[in-house]
Structure formats: structure tokens, C-alpha cells
Amino acid sequence: MASHFQVGRTRILKKLNRLYGGSLAIPKPSDSFVNLSSVVLSDAQGILFPRLREASQQLRDNEHIIIRKANKSNTIVILDFFLDKRNNLLGDLSKFKPLSGNPTVKLKSKVNSLIHAANAVIGDLEFNSITGDFAPSYFYGNVKSHKESNPLRPIISQISIITYSLAKRLNQIPTPYIPTTHSLKSTDEFVDILKCNKHTGILASLNAESLFSHVPLIRIIDIILNFTYCNPVLKDMLLACTSGAPFKCPLDNLYIQTDGVAMGSPLGVLFAQAIMVHVEEEVISNLPIKPTLYRSYIDYIFGCVNDLCLLEKDRSNLQEVSGLKISVELNNNNKLPFLDVLVDTSSNDFITSVYHKPTITGKCMNGESECMVENKRGVIKAYVRRAFKAEEVARLNGCEGGRRLQEANNSNRLGLPCHWIKLMACQVYVCFTVYAT
Known part of the structure; x- marks a missing residue:
């Protein structure tokens, strides 16, 4: 018992010394307690000495800046232009609609009515009724610090919304029925496919830019229902979980997203993947000369084609059928990054290695930290x-x-x-x- 107590005292002392940057002595039991407020922190000690504490207070009280983590990076950025970029995004009336009141109560009643109708019509499925209090979703944006003009990646956190659990349940129904002919599940699968193929032709990657924001909502819901089960009740439920879900912006203004799908929605990946699968099947099946290798991971496409004219035709067809903007990146010195893999085609084989994106700083958990x-x-x-x-x-x-x-x-x-x-x-x-x- 005494040894266990000593170990506990030693751990506490170690943490206190690390926190306050000096040597602290644990007082005797008769002293009752340790008054940590009596410890004087100099500029070279501690974590938040007075100068830093004052600076952090000024940053917090400044209403004109927002401090956020950068997109796909552990870098912290200070934004003095967040409101302008946010207004540019939410000002697109073709995708967002401002609201004058909170529709959560009406949405709850509507969703429960749809759930009861679905349970009555679809015998082999069952949806749970929604009970409890809920709040609108929350809109925020991560800065793409690695791109020109530092655009925002819009994200709507839907954990607090009334339709969150229903959206998760709806996501499980059609997912097994979405074709995966050209789709990748992971980097591991991509590397295994490359090991089984020889390099022929021109190596290139294509990207559907801002896919989530530009997914045609009504069209993709019809595509998903055609893959699974065409039912008007399911369609209304999918619409309620997307275009009917209200969210707040940082200034507490209420909006709904009338087109596209929110990054942060449980249905986001399903919608994005379904539209790309549908477009790829239509385009590739009608090509007179097929790519020698074609694989996609949601909005990223990896392919090998015989010539640049065929590549441009593929890109044009994908863009025309999908209605999205498709960009192309060609290999540089026989090397092309895709996902987190660098593909080298200097020989007839695909040689792969780890690729570090420009946003990766290389920092991770410190071995001297208090983590397990x-x-x-x-x-x-x-x-x-x-x-x-x-x-x-x-x-x-x-x-x-x-x-x-x-x-x-x-x-x-x-x-x-x-x-x-x-x-x-x-x-x-x-x-x-x-x-x-």
C-alpha cells in the first residue's frame, strides 16, 4: 500500500514539474495541501505565463478573427477573412437558403410521420421514432492552406440535428448495392492492384472538384433509389435528411442546404460515391477504347490511357455527364501521387512508395508525453x-x-x-x- 502511494506521489510530482517548468516539492501530509497559485512563473517557465495569457485573452476577445485548424493539416491558422469567405459560400442562393425561424419542431413531426409510413409499407425494414430535444447543425470551414487564395472547405456538423440518427440508418440501406466495379476501398487495395498490373500508356489522375458541394441532390437520390428500392417514402426521408436539415453559421443565422450534400452528413460519402459510380459506368461503357487501368476513390481517379487525346476525351465525357468540373494531373518524370502513394513508372512495373502531401508537417504524438x-x-x-x-x-x-x-x-x-x-x-x-x- 505504501509503495502504491509512493508511485502515485512520484507521478503527480513529475506532472507538476513538467507543467510549471521547475522543481516542486510535495509537502508533508501535515501541510494539508499544495497551493499551486503561489508558484511564480517566469518568462522561461510554465505554459501560459502572464504575457502569453494576456495575448490569448486578446485573441479570444477579437471578434474580427477566427482561429481554426487548417484543412488536412495540424497547422493552426488565424483568419481575418473568414466572414467574407463564409458569406461567399452561403451567398450562393442556388445551394443555400436563409431561414427566418427554427424549423426543428416541424421537421421532427414530419420525420416521425415518414418513419411511421415507412414502417407500414416496407416490411423488412424498421426505423425508430425520434424522441428528445435537438438543435440545428453547425456550419464551419477549414482553410485549404496549400491552395491558392486559401479557400474554405465548408463542413456542417450534423451530430446535434434531429435527422442524424435517421441519416445513419438510411446510409446503411443502399451502401451494399452501390456498384464497386472501378471503386477503391483503401490504399492497400490500390497498391495490390498496381502489383498485379504492368504499366502501359500515359499515367494521369483526375479530380472532381468540390464534389460534395456540387452533387445534384434530386438526381443522385433517384440514382440511389434505382440501385436499391424505388419508394417515394424513402425519397422523402432522404430529402428530409439533406435539404430539410437546418444549420447555424457562426453569427447564429439559420440556413438550409437546398442542393449538394454537406460534408459532415452521414449521407455525404454515399451520395458522392453514387454519382461518380453512375457517371463512370455510363462513360466507360461507351468508350470505343477503354483505359488500360482505371480506378477511383470517391472524387479521385487514377488511370492509364494510350494517348493524351483519349485522356482529354475521357475527361470531357466525365465532365459532361456528371455536370462537375473535372481537372487532370499528368505524371511528372514518370511519377504521380495518388492518395498517399507515389507511383513510379520508370520501368514496366508500377513501383510504389509513401507520398507525403504538402500539408503534412511530419509531427505526431510525442514519445515523452503522458499518453498511454x-x-x-x-x-x-x-x-x-x-x-x-x-x-x-x-x-x-x-x-x-x-x-x-x-x-x-x-x-x-x-x-x-x-x-x-x-x-x-x-x-x-x-x-x-x-x-x-
Whole structure:
């Protein structure tokens, strides 16, 4: 018991010393308590010394700026133009409609009526009635710091909305019926496909720009119902979960999104994938000369074609049928990034390696932090596994994988123990070697 108490005292003392940047002595039990407010913090000590505390207070009280995390990055950005960019997005009356009042109560009644109608008509499905109090969704935007003019990625968090649980249930129904002929489920599947194919033709990637915002809502709902079960009640339920869901902007103004699908909605990925699958099937089936390799991951497309004219024709057809803007990126020196993989076609084979996007700073969990040991080891395992999966095992043995991660560990001062890195690299190497054989 005494040893357990001593261990607890030692851990507390360690945390206090790290927090206040100095050496603190735990008082005797007769002193009753430790008055942490009596500790004087200098400019070289502590986390929030007075100067930083004052600066943080000024930033918080400034109504003209917003502090947010950048999109696809752990970088923090200070926005003095957020309201302008937000107004530009919400000012598009073809996609957003301002509201004068909160329609949550009426929406709840409507959704419950649809649920009762669906349960009566569709015998093999059952939807639970919605009970309780709810609030509108919340609109915010992440800055695309890696793109010109730093546009916002609009996101509507729908966790608090009345239709959230219904949208999650509706998402489960058609998902198994969406064709996956050309679709990728993960990076692992993409790498496995490349290993089974030879490189021929021109390597390129296509991207459907701002897919979520430009998904034609009525059209895609009809497409999804054609894939699964055409029923007017299901259509009304899907519309209630999308165009009927109200949300608030930072100034507490209420809106609904009349077209497109919100990033943050449980139905977002389903709608985006369904429109791309439908367009791809129509376009590719009518091509006189098919691409030698064609795979897509939601709004990103990877392909090999025989010539640039065929590539431009594919892009034009995809853009015409979908109504979306499709951009093209050609390979540079026989290298092309796709997802988090860098594909090299210098030889007849596809050679893959890990690709780091410009937004990735390389920082992760610090090995000297108070996080659990299992989480720290999980970080190492994720890095090592990613290296072995993206690269050929024959070109990357256990020692090499450990060396690369150790270099990253040293350069970023992550404080991860060297023996952890070597052990995890060897374990993952053995697993991939066995899998390869």
C-alpha cells in the first residue's frame, strides 16, 4: 500500500514539474495541501505565463478573427477573412437558403410521420421514432492552406440535428448495392492492384472538384433509389435528411442546404460515391477504347490511357455527364501521387512508395508525453506498416524500415525509444514477409 502511494506521489510530482517548468516539492501530509497559485512563473517557465495569457485573452476577445485548424493539416491558422469567405459560400442562393425561424419542431413531426409510413409499407425494414430535444447543425470551414487564395472547405456538423440518427440508418440501406466495379476501398487495395498490373500508356489522375458541394441532390437520390428500392417514402426521408436539415453559421443565422450534400452528413460519402459510380459506368461503357487501368476513390481517379487525346476525351465525357468540373494531373518524370502513394513508372512495373502531401508537417504524438504506452507504440506501428505496405518488401527490410522511422524520430524530436522502433519494424517486416509468401 505504501509503495502504491509512493508511485502515485512520484507521478503527480513529475506532472507538476513538467507543467510549471521547475522543481516542486510535495509537502508533508501535515501541510494539508499544495497551493499551486503561489508558484511564480517566469518568462522561461510554465505554459501560459502572464504575457502569453494576456495575448490569448486578446485573441479570444477579437471578434474580427477566427482561429481554426487548417484543412488536412495540424497547422493552426488565424483568419481575418473568414466572414467574407463564409458569406461567399452561403451567398450562393442556388445551394443555400436563409431561414427566418427554427424549423426543428416541424421537421421532427414530419420525420416521425415518414418513419411511421415507412414502417407500414416496407416490411423488412424498421426505423425508430425520434424522441428528445435537438438543435440545428453547425456550419464551419477549414482553410485549404496549400491552395491558392486559401479557400474554405465548408463542413456542417450534423451530430446535434434531429435527422442524424435517421441519416445513419438510411446510409446503411443502399451502401451494399452501390456498384464497386472501378471503386477503391483503401490504399492497400490500390497498391495490390498496381502489383498485379504492368504499366502501359500515359499515367494521369483526375479530380472532381468540390464534389460534395456540387452533387445534384434530386438526381443522385433517384440514382440511389434505382440501385436499391424505388419508394417515394424513402425519397422523402432522404430529402428530409439533406435539404430539410437546418444549420447555424457562426453569427447564429439559420440556413438550409437546398442542393449538394454537406460534408459532415452521414449521407455525404454515399451520395458522392453514387454519382461518380453512375457517371463512370455510363462513360466507360461507351468508350470505343477503354483505359488500360482505371480506378477511383470517391472524387479521385487514377488511370492509364494510350494517348493524351483519349485522356482529354475521357475527361470531357466525365465532365459532361456528371455536370462537375473535372481537372487532370499528368505524371511528372514518370511519377504521380495518388492518395498517399507515389507511383513510379520508370520501368514496366508500377513501383510504389509513401507520398507525403504538402500539408503534412511530419509531427505526431510525442514519445515523452503522458499518453498511454499502447498509443505510442500504435504510432510507430502505423508508420512502419505504411512504409512496408506502400513499398516493395524486397526493397525495404526490417532494418531499413526502422532506420527510416528513426531518422524521422530524430528530426522531429518525437522522443520515441529506439528499441521500440527497431522491434516494431522487425515485427511488421516478418508479418509482411509471411503474407507475401
